[in-house]
Amino acid sequence: MIDKPLTAVIVDDEPLAIEGLRLRLEKIPELNVIGEASDGDQAIKLCHELSPDVLFLDLQLPGLNGIEVVQALQADIIPMIVFVSAYGEFALDAFELNAIDYVLKPANLGRLKKTVARILERRSPENSDKEQAKEKYKLLKALGESSGVAISELEDWLGSDEPLPTTYCQELVIKNSDNEKVFLPVTDIRWIDAAGDYMCVHTDKETHIVRITMKKLEQQLDERVFKRIHKSTLVNVTCIKSIRSLRNRESILALGDDVQLKVSRNFSSAIQALVKSKQV
Template sequence: MSKALTAVIVDDEPLALEGLKLRLEKIPEIEVIGQASDGDEAINLCHELCPDVLFLDLRLPGLNGIEVVQSLQSDILPMVVFVSAYGEYALEAFELNAIDYVLKPANLGRLQKTVERILQRHNPQQPNNEKFRLLKALGESSGIPISELENWLESNQPLPTSFCQELVIKNSDNEKVFLPVKEIRWIDAAGDYMCVHTDQETHIVRITMKKLESQLDERVFKRIHKSTLVNINCIKSIRSLRNSESLLELGDDVHLKVSRNYSSAIQELLESKQV
């Protein structure tokens, strides 16, 4: 068996620090050789011990986790794994070439996946390293955690997304039901309500257009009028009209007018989808 990778762990919460240490000690590929409770101490330990890996909390007294990494020179910078209770710093962390971003509380199974990722980076000749680089790039562009992308890769499910996949609406019996977003053909405004159209029926939802639009993937739902959104996957054809307007056909005798303010963008979008 190859020699274990050395690690320094950093957290200002004693219980969190001890819990992380105990879990890592159950993973034979990692040896914890030091621990710190603030940013300055973390930097000193990296200079003194030159660990292979740094498990680093983001919110620390003094220098925070991001500043610790920025302060370390590249020749002594270990592989960095951020361990945090807050997910909003993930993109910034990966911009610093972090190996992983683990949300607290980190269980043993999650840490084992992190260590697998560390070993792939440590041994770049391994073919799985390329998979990690691709997943990391996809995670950065989509905002989806790498761990979730890994689970997706091992499943037969569609690619996960940070956008809403279901709308919670009330049916005609005033019961809350879940409407899959992919079933929506188009949406138009009716006063303070939105009419959400599917193949089968029209649902009335009390929500503003702006808020509803923010919950939907802008690559799929495009504005064709100030009060209309359309699912571009449902468009069958487009026909030009006068005054730079156009008409979309969605099938089943459904036609939607595209105002001239949006017509050119829709035309370019459809042309880009042509083979």
């Protein structure tokens, strides 16, 4: 017997998404939807006015996004957070904000029932610490498998303000014009091209010459960030502004500031798919 259903507010900027989620949640007797919002400011207002037990929160919202909504809510009124998103890459951010669940769109009724069951279990004081510890280990295990970093190291990282640890090189050691060794953050690199056994490493401001082979350098860099577009060229995918196809199955990448790089036929399809996946 249900003494008092959980109260919930749904936040999404797409009316059809709100309707679909509400219709499914209405089939779960342990939960009662008491409000809906289409942006972050409305979500915060409803939390103040209605004090819901649960907030089903989309991550991509006009104005404040889902992460910023949670950060803006005061600790004494913040409900339990269930992020609802079409993208899985924000799960780590959600975990850091102690979200109780992360549901991928479109969420079916069975998945939402598991979410509500988890919320009810979390509300039980004797189960709270055990559940959080289990969820923490599952996330660290998945993160460790994808990054190659030991779970113990990731656990230490959670309690710090340091960037996410990685097995990849974070800085290149290079010699400047005065023959001094300096450290170049890999995040500053826009693209790299080869000149024999030397690599020309291009940043916004200058080009550095590094004595290393392309193969060895590629092994040191995160393959999710630095992609091969030619046998002698690597590009930082976060710097790509656009791609233009050519008739011979080659293409041209634009990095901005009049920088254009040719993508060979062997790599063109993969790069076009990558650029397409970045578009919202």
